[in-house]
Amino acid sequence: MTSDGRTRPRRRIVRNPPAAVGPARGIDRCCSSQNLTWIGTRRDRNPYPARCWSHGATDRSLGRAHKIAASVGPYCPESGRWVPLAQHSCHPAALRQAVGGGFRPPEPVCEDLSVTTTAQLDPYDAVILVSFGGPEKPEDVVPFLRNVTRGRGIPDERLEVVGEHYYRFGGRSPINDQCRELIAALRTEFDARGIATPIYWGNRNWDPYLADTLHRIGADGHRRVLAITTSAYPSYSSCRQYRENLFDATRGTALQVDRIRQYADHPGFVAASVDAVSTGLDRLATDGVDTERTRLVYVTHSIPAAMSEASQRATRGYVSWHRTVMAEVTRQVSARLGTDYQADLVYCSRSGAPGQPWLEPDVNDHLKSLAGQGIGSALLVPIGFISDHMEVIYDLDTEAAETAEELGLDFVRADTAGVHPAFIRGLVDLALERAGAARGQRPDQSVIAGGEIGAYECPADCCLNLRDPDRPALCQR
Numbered sequence: 001m002t003s004d005g006r007t008r009p010r011r012r013i014v015r016n017p018p019a020a021v022g023p024a025r026g027i028d029r030c031c032s033s034q035n036l037t038w039i040g041t042r043r044d045r046n047p048y049p050a051r052c053w054s055h056g057a058t059d060r061s062l063g064r065a066h067k068i069a070a071s072v073g074p075y076c077p078e079s080g081r082w083v084p085l086a087q088h089s090c091h092p093a094a095l096r097q098a099v100g101g102g103f104r105p106p107e108p109v110c111e112d113l114s115v116t117t118t119a120q121l122d123p124y125d126a127v128i129l130v131s132f133g134g135p136e137k138p139e140d141v142v143p144f145l146r147n148v149t150r151g152r153g154i155p156d157e158r159l160e161v162v163g164e165h166y167y168r169f170g171g172r173s174p175i176n177d178q179c180r181e182l183i184a185a186l187r188t189e190f191d192a193r194g195i196a197t198p199i200y201w202g203n204r205n206w207d208p209y210l211a212d213t214l215h216r217i218g219a220d221g222h223r224r225v226l227a228i229t230t231s232a233y234p235s236y237s238s239c240r241q242y243r244e245n246l247f248d249a250t251r252g253t254a255l256q257v258d259r260i261r262q263y264a265d266h267p268g269f270v271a272a273s274v275d276a277v278s279t280g281l282d283r284l285a286t287d288g289v290d291t292e293r294t295r296l297v298y299v300t301h302s303i304p305a306a307m308s309e310a311s312q313r314a315t316r317g318y319v320s321w322h323r324t325v326m327a328e329v330t331r332q333v334s335a336r337l338g339t340d341y342q343a344d345l346v347y348c349s350r351s352g353a354p355g356q357p358w359l360e361p362d363v364n365d366h367l368k369s370l371a372g373q374g375i376g377s378a379l380l381v382p383i384g385f386i387s388d389h390m391e392v393i394y395d396l397d398t399e400a401a402e403t404a405e406e407l408g409l410d411f412v413r414a415d416t417a418g419v420h421p422a423f424i425r426g427l428v429d430l431a432l433e434r435a436g437a438a439r440g441q442r443p444d445q446s447v448i449a450g451g452e453i454g455a456y457e458c459p460a461d462c463c464l465n466l467r468d469p470d471r472p473a474l475c476q477r
């Protein structure tokens with residue numbers, strides 16, 4: 001039985017090199033829906049599957065695949081696992097035993113290996129970038145906001161206010177273009193590392209919708225999918241809500257979706273933030289500001305206090321993660337520039353009823369209090385977000401910048417990680433790490449000093465959905 005409850009037909013195992021010459025490139029059954037491509041000039045020279053083009057399994061006896069897939073065995077449909085080659089019934093060692101030592105493994109054949117291999121990301125045969133989504137034209141704005149707030153009781157007045165933020169920018173959020181750029185950068189990094197796994201894209205709240213993309217992934221013959229989300233921290237909004245939407249979107253498919261761990265405290269994301277802070281301070285200095293006394297004001301999305309507390313059940317929590325990232329970025333920047341910078345953590349984009357407690361202080365209130373303390377300059381560092389989407393360009397670059405101007409405060413907003421090379425390399429490292437873990441290996445798990453290694457599969461009570469605690473979610477144990 002597979003994890004989705006279906007029974008797979010037993011695969012025919014070639015125990016002996018067939019005497020008859022098969023097709024140069026043949027097809028064999030691997031499991032219910034997937035085929036194996038045989039690669040080799042003659043089937044008798046190469047009597048086991050070279051690569052399952054659905055699973056990306058490669059046969060180690062083949063030239064290039066050997067280099068790329070040194071530690072990876074083929075997918076074994078009987079056990080439903082990826083098995084080390086030496087233990088696999090198709091492996092020369094096993095075959096040799098089976099035929100009493102009379103078997104000689106075939107010569108490596110690589111001239112036909114025109115198919116690219118996905119070996120390093122095995123067992124995943126597709127990657128999906130999972131993002132929030134945003135409108136691309138004015139007519140999209142209201143339907144998008146309805147999608148975002150479905151079932152959450154956000155009053156229409158709030159939607160109108162938020163809608164205005166979008167109309168101010170022509171009804172187009174930058175987030176989708178940023179996802180396109182991110183995918184292109186990941187593709188380049190994959191290619192540089194010889195990873196041929198396709199990268200798809202699906203959003204929770206706007207086209208391309210998660211469900212559509214996941215159905216396409218299935219239709220393209222893939223089964224095991226690795227999700228990379230554009231959200232880096234634990235909490236219901238930034239973690240479980242994505243997993244709930246993934247659960248809904250995979251219904252009716254045979255896909256198994258895993259995700260990389262929450263990555264804000266990965267050295268790649270932090271390195272990008274360190275660069276962003278240094279560059280931001282440079283910009284202030286170019287404007288003639290004495291940056292030794294500039295306050296580093298780290299900003300993230302406010303969430304309800306209850307949601308923040310719920311995020312502490314199974315992880316150190318939303319706030320603690322931000323504090324760890326902030327401390328490490330500040331430490332590295334201070335060391336690099338030889339100044340001990342002071343830092344604060346503040347919040348933006350609060351919504352919800354006025355009486356409901358959300359994380360504070362609000363960025364605008366905080367700028368006022370800094371000005372009141374006689375601080376002359378602030379660098380706003382949006383560590384809560386990975387790209388300059390609407391929260392950043394409206395809540396920070398528009399609103400907070402206006403506040404700073406009114407206060408006469410010198411003010412620069414630092415870049416988000418975007419497609420910073422260290423960030424991109426970090427995401428690919430995290431994907432490889434997750435794949436290694438899925439193969440039963442114990443991959444290196446990089447994390448900054450004091451950081452917490454996020455779970456690949458969250459405990460059931462992690463980042464609880466307080467409105468609907470029983471709502472099912474993926475990537476959960």
Ligand SMILES: CC1=C(CCC(=O)O)c2cc3nc(cc4[nH]c(cc5[nH]c(cc1n2)c(C)c5CCC(=O)O)c(CCC(=O)O)c4C)C(CCC(=O)O)=C3C
Nearest residue numbers: 132134148162173174175231237238301303351389390391
């Ligand atoms: C933690 C967090 C992140 C960071 C993690 C992540 O990246 O996911 C984030 C990102 C984003 N939030 C976004 C947009 C919106 N968020 C809303 C509402 C809310 N966000 C919340 C939290 C977060 N949000 C919460 C607790 C609410 C209240 C309602 C609820 O409990 O769900 C609303 C409804 C109107 C309003 O209330 O403001 C909108 C339109 C966009 C797209 C921007 C674009 O279009 O460029 C992005 C990237």
Ligand SMILES: [Fe+2]
Nearest residue numbers: 237301349391
């Ligand atoms: Fe939001």
